[in-house]
Amino acid sequence: MDKREFLKGSAATAAAMIVNPLTTTQAFAEVTVPRTNWSGNYHYSTNKVFQPATVAEVQDAVRSVPSVRALGTRHCFNDIADSQTAQISTLQLKDISIAPDGRSVTVGAGIRYGDLAGVIDAKGYALHNLASLPHISVGGAIATATHGSGMHNGNLATQVLALEFVAADGTVHTLSRDKDGDSFHGAVVGLGSIGIVTHVTLALQPRFDVTQIVYTDLPFAELEHHLADIMSAGYSVSIFTDWQRGIAGEVWIKRRVDQGGASTPPPRFYNAKLATKKLHPIPDHPAEACTDQLNQPGPWYERLPHFKLNFTPSSGQELQSEFFVPFDRGYEAIRAVEKLRDRITPHLFITELRAIAPDDLWLSMAYQRPSLALHFTWKPETAAVMNLVPQIEAALAPFHARPHWGKVFTMGAAQIQPLYPRIDDFRALTHGFDPKGKFRNHFVHTHVDTA
Numbered sequence: 062m063d064k065r066e067f068l069k070g071s072a073a074t075a076a077a078m079i080v081n082p083l084t085t086t087q088a089f090a091e092v093t094v095p096r097t098n099w100s101g102n103y104h105y106s107t108n109k110v111f112q113p114a115t116v117a118e119v120q121d122a123v124r125s126v127p128s129v130r131a132l133g134t135r136h137c138f139n140d141i142a143d144s145q146t147a148q149i150s151t152l153q154l155k156d157i158s159i160a161p162d163g164r165s166v167t168v169g170a171g172i173r174y175g176d177l178a179g180v181i182d183a184k185g186y187a188l189h190n191l192a193s194l195p196h197i198s199v200g201g202a203i204a205t206a207t208h209g210s211g212m213h214n215g216n217l218a219t220q221v222l223a224l225e226f227v228a229a230d231g232t233v234h235t236l237s238r239d240k241d242g243d244s245f246h247g248a249v250v251g252l253g254s255i256g257i258v259t260h261v262t263l264a265l266q267p268r269f270d271v272t273q274i275v276y277t278d279l280p281f282a283e284l285e286h287h288l289a290d291i292m293s294a295g296y297s298v299s300i301f302t303d304w305q306r307g308i309a310g311e312v313w314i315k316r317r318v319d320q321g322g323a324s325t326p327p328p329r330f331y332n333a334k335l336a337t338k339k340l341h342p343i344p345d346h347p348a349e350a351c352t353d354q355l356n357q358p359g360p361w362y363e364r365l366p367h368f369k370l371n372f373t374p375s376s377g378q379e380l381q382s383e384f385f386v387p388f389d390r391g392y393e394a395i396r397a398v399e400k401l402r403d404r405i406t407p408h409l410f411i412t413e414l415r416a417i418a419p420d421d422l423w424l425s426m427a428y429q430r431p432s433l434a435l436h437f438t439w440k441p442e443t444a445a446v447m448n449l450v451p452q453i454e455a456a457l458a459p460f461h462a463r464p465h466w467g468k469v470f471t472m473g474a475a476q477i478q479p480l481y482p483r484i485d486d487f488r489a490l491t492h493g494f495d496p497k498g499k500f501r502n503h504f505v506h507t508h509v510d511t512a
């Protein structure tokens with residue numbers, strides 16, 4: 062994405078109402094879906110937005126246009142969800158059906174994790190992990206391999222057991238982990254290219270409680286020999302840093318109560334100090350938006366995200382970038398970025414470091430490698446960010462860093478495609494369901510499908 066694309070305005074302005082092509086039917090009732098992404102840094106290129114509430118309505122919508130992209134909760138920071146022609150908002154696809162054996166739940170792809178979590182928790186179930194925020198749709202999250210943290214936790218797409226989607230000709234298909242092995246592994250992190258995902262079946266486990274504790278002022282030096290130990294200190298661990306003073310900063314440790322997580326935490330942890338008041342990852346931001354800390358047990362879905370559903374997550378006015386490196390080279394990668402600290406920090410709200418377990422999903426950033434993710438929550442300073450991101454990409458190139466598909470990056474196809482050994486297979490798979498490129502937009506053509 063170059064600077065011009067990033068700032069791209071379009072016929073669609075921020076205030077535009079949706080012109081719904083099928084307003085005559087109840088199912089396609091006229092609605093307002095904002096014409097920018099959540100951050101406001103990207104204006105979508107079309108005002109035509111379908112709002113189907115059933116799979117049949119998705120089929121009708123797909124058949125009615127030559128080109129279209131699915132749109133979830135709009136939390137990506139680039140043009141990945143954009144279309145010149147039409148979008149299909151999935152937000153009315155939000156049904157929930159728990160399997161009788163309690164091993165899985167099948168949901169409409171537009172449901173937000175925060176709306177799903179309370180329902181399954183009340184029935185005694187949980188998902189294995191969540192992202193930093195519960196505000197995102199299941200379909201949108203898995204399409205970009207959205208992740209939380211945890212040495213043994215795969216990203217959210219690894220929860221998927223089956224996908225139902227509408228292909229370019231309007232037919233409905235299902236791929237499952239059990240029956241469709243290889244093509245299933247290709248389809249889950251689909252970047253919106255496989256079709257419009259209508260239902261997702263997610264693995265369940267028994268519900269669990271979690272405590273959250275925060276340590277402050279972790280010295281960077283401790284990461285050299287203890288990065289894996291620190292990241293293993295809880296079920297899910299995040300380190301937040303502004304890169305300055307040789308201090309890695311806050312360590313957020315989320316501990317499962319059924320794994321001893323309610324025990325009294327020691328006052329020191331690798332020379333960091335236990336926080337005695339609730340904190341926000343971004344200094345000076347009000348902590349009330351954050352999930353409870355101070356070792357108070359609570360349900361998994363109120364501790365694994367950093368932010369509460371009914372509050373604005375993170376800063377609200379921000380850009381984000383994120384790069385995934387092999388975990389065993391994580392410390393070197395951190396030090397490579399730290400060299401840029403005096404350029405980075407003035408434009409940064411905060412960096413977060415997380416661990417992600419490897420998986421077999423072809424376009425996952427953690428594909429077949431345990432990963433450390435280096436995330437940047439930027440101030441909304443586009444020019445400065447677009448200047449800095451290539452410098453970070455260059456610093457991380459020796460580590461074969463994979464950029465988060467949904468965030469700000471400048472790497473092109475020539476750099477990205479060699480990072481994904483199954484990318485040719487991905488192209489073949491998506492072309493099978495979409496021979497003419499109905500679902501392939503500029504983002505896909507620029508990064509994945511350049512042929």
Ligand SMILES: Cc1cc2nc3c(=O)[nH]c(=O)nc-3n(C[C@H](O)[C@H](O)[C@H](O)COP(=O)(O)OP(=O)(O)OC[C@H]3O[C@@H](n4cnc5c(N)ncnc54)[C@H](O)[C@@H]3O)c2cc1C
Pocket residue numbers: 099100130131132133134135136137138141142151170171192193194197198199200201202203204205206207208209252253254256257258259374375381465467468
């Ligand atoms: C404040 C904030 C915090 C974040 N925290 C994290 C984090 O902790 N971890 C992380 O990894 N990411 C994080 N992200 C990024 C976010 O999780 C991803 O960008 C995710 O893809 C957003 O989901 P969405 O529903 O908003 O997708 P959208 O932005 O609406 O769409 C994303 C992509 O998915 C496709 N898509 C959406 N729904 C479907 C569907 N039903 N069928 C087919 N394709 C579909 C779209 O076409 C598009 O290509 C964060 C973003 C924000 C704004």
